[in-house]
Amino acid sequence: MGAKKYTILYIDDEPHNLTTFKATFKWEYHILTAQSAFDGFDILAEQEVQLIISDQRMAGLSGTEFFKKVVKRFPDPMRIILTGYSELEIIMRAINECGIYRYMTKPWKESDMKKTIEDTLEVYQLRKDKESLLQQLDVANKKLAAENTYLKEEIQQQQPVSTIITKNKAFQEKLSLIQKVATTNTSVLIRGETGTGKELMARAIHEASSRKDQALIKVNCAALPANLIESELFGHERGAFTGATQKRVGRFELADGGTIFLDEIGELPIDLQPKLLRVLQESTFDRVGGTQPIQTDVRVITATNRNLEQEIEKGNFREDLFYRLNVFPILNPPLRERKEDIPLLVHHFLEKHASNIGKRIKKVSSEVMEQLMAYNYPGNIRELENLIERYMIISSGDSLELTGWLPQQKDLPSSDGHFKTMEEMEIHHIKNALQLTKGKVFGTGGAAEKLGMNAKTLDSRMRKLGIRKEG
Numbered sequence: 001m002g003a004k005k006y007t008i009l010y011i012d013d014e015p016h017n018l019t020t021f022k023a024t025f026k027w028e029y030h031i032l033t034a035q036s037a038f039d040g041f042d043i044l045a046e047q048e049v050q051l052i053i054s055d056q057r058m059a060g061l062s063g064t065e066f067f068k069k070v071v072k073r074f075p076d077p078m079r080i081i082l083t084g085y086s087e088l089e090i091i092m093r094a095i096n097e098c099g100i101y102r103y104m105t106k107p108w109k110e111s112d113m114k115k116t117i118e119d120t121l122e123v124y125q126l127r128k129d130k131e132s133l134l135q136q137l138d139v140a141n142k143k144l145a146a147e148n149t150y151l152k153e154e155i156q157q158q159q160p161v162s163t164i165i166t167k168n169k170a171f172q173e174k175l176s177l178i179q180k181v182a183t184t185n186t187s188v189l190i191r192g193e194t195g196t197g198k199e200l201m202a203r204a205i206h207e208a209s210s211r212k213d214q215a216l217i218k219v220n221c222a223a224l225p226a227n228l229i230e231s232e233l234f235g236h237e238r239g240a241f242t243g244a245t246q247k248r249v250g251r252f253e254l255a256d257g258g259t260i261f262l263d264e265i266g267e268l269p270i271d272l273q274p275k276l277l278r279v280l281q282e283s284t285f286d287r288v289g290g291t292q293p294i295q296t297d298v299r300v301i302t303a304t305n306r307n308l309e310q311e312i313e314k315g316n317f318r319e320d321l322f323y324r325l326n327v328f329p330i331l332n333p334p335l336r337e338r339k340e341d342i343p344l345l346v347h348h349f350l351e352k353h354a355s356n357i358g359k360r361i362k363k364v365s366s367e368v369m370e371q372l373m374a375y376n377y378p379g380n381i382r383e384l385e386n387l388i389e390r391y392m393i394i395s396s397g398d399s400l401e402l403t404g405w406l407p408q409q410k411d412l413p414s415s416d417g418h419f420k421t422m423e424e425m426e427i428h429h430i431k432n433a434l435q436l437t438k439g440k441v442f443g444t445g446g447a448a449e450k451l452g453m454n455a456k457t458l459d460s461r462m463r464k465l466g467i468r469k470e471g
Helices: 015-025 037-046 063-073 085-098 110-155 169-182 198-207 229-234 273-282 308-314 319-325 339-352 366-374 380-394 422-436 447-451 455-465
Strands: 007-011 030-034 051-055 078-083 102-105 188-191 216-220 259-263 299-304 328-331
Touching (some): 015 030, 037 051, 037 063, 063 085, 078 085, 198 259, 198 299, 339 380, 422 455
Parallel strands (some): 051 078, 188 328, 259 299
């Protein structure tokens, strides 16, 4: 037993007994003394005590009366009562009611008292260890339940790495970088336009790493309301804010031992960026409303379609955070720069959606393929997949037919004079989708569906770009 590990409060109205007890045990324990039950209450209100030893016969309150009040106000400490032989019957009746662990007859022997104290504090420690284990088990169970819920939601969306399809040499060289960076814990920033498969690249890195048997947790920073994203990332304690009726495990805690993928990192609110920087630098974070830092072992992969250097100049993104995230940048090329992959992707999507649509398209004429390859796809692979799925539904036979709305080349960056920036292209493309849907963003037939985007993400982008539905 370590010195001074435990604090003992000894109560007796005879000063000689207090002096004797303190002199006997002060080398092993932190000893507090009181000459009355009332003084004992004052000490308990100010200091943490593990064991209370009280005489039964005292002026004011007796030992049993004192313990009846203690068990209600200070239930944690163990309790020992000292009594004479004539009072044993009273003590035996009061043991359960007062929560007394042991009684000793007076006068006590040093060896008997020493053994009783050791036994009592051993029981105290066992109780505390049990409580700690139960708390840890409760946290682990909540984390497991949250992880299972998350994985059930994600499992339908998960695509195998084999769906990274390309014969473009430049892109193949980029893919070879996955094997090199995957074996490290280095932060990776995947850059590229919307729809180029940045999430698929993140999955490929995770599955080629030593963390592949642990969770890959995905967070879309643009799809979460600003007032909820901190709780979503880092969790919260019960009562941390209005509506926080129970403790919540955050995504960083779920990802412990695995990988977290923060998509659209450029949308992370500026006031939360220091907290993410702390995780990267110190591997610790605090739950909302929490007081104890939580250690985490997480590999961080981020992605963005925004120019973060410009966001830094505008004051929307921290420069120190950018350098921590951009240790190993990977640029996903747009589909217009790897057009030789379009035929491969077309046949892949025809196979992928055959069972969902209940129709198998076996033929793609050279004319149809030429049309598909002539378009530059501002929405990239996601837009190509949506078009193929739409045309599969419309096609009447086993050949792919491009009937109905077909994207026009006016949607592309002009090659004469002004070359549109990515933001100009994005604004133009979103406005075209809103025109087609008469301003409808959400739901079936809405602009988000046509653009292959999460509706909340599109709504967030529209607000950021200053696009109004009624406009």
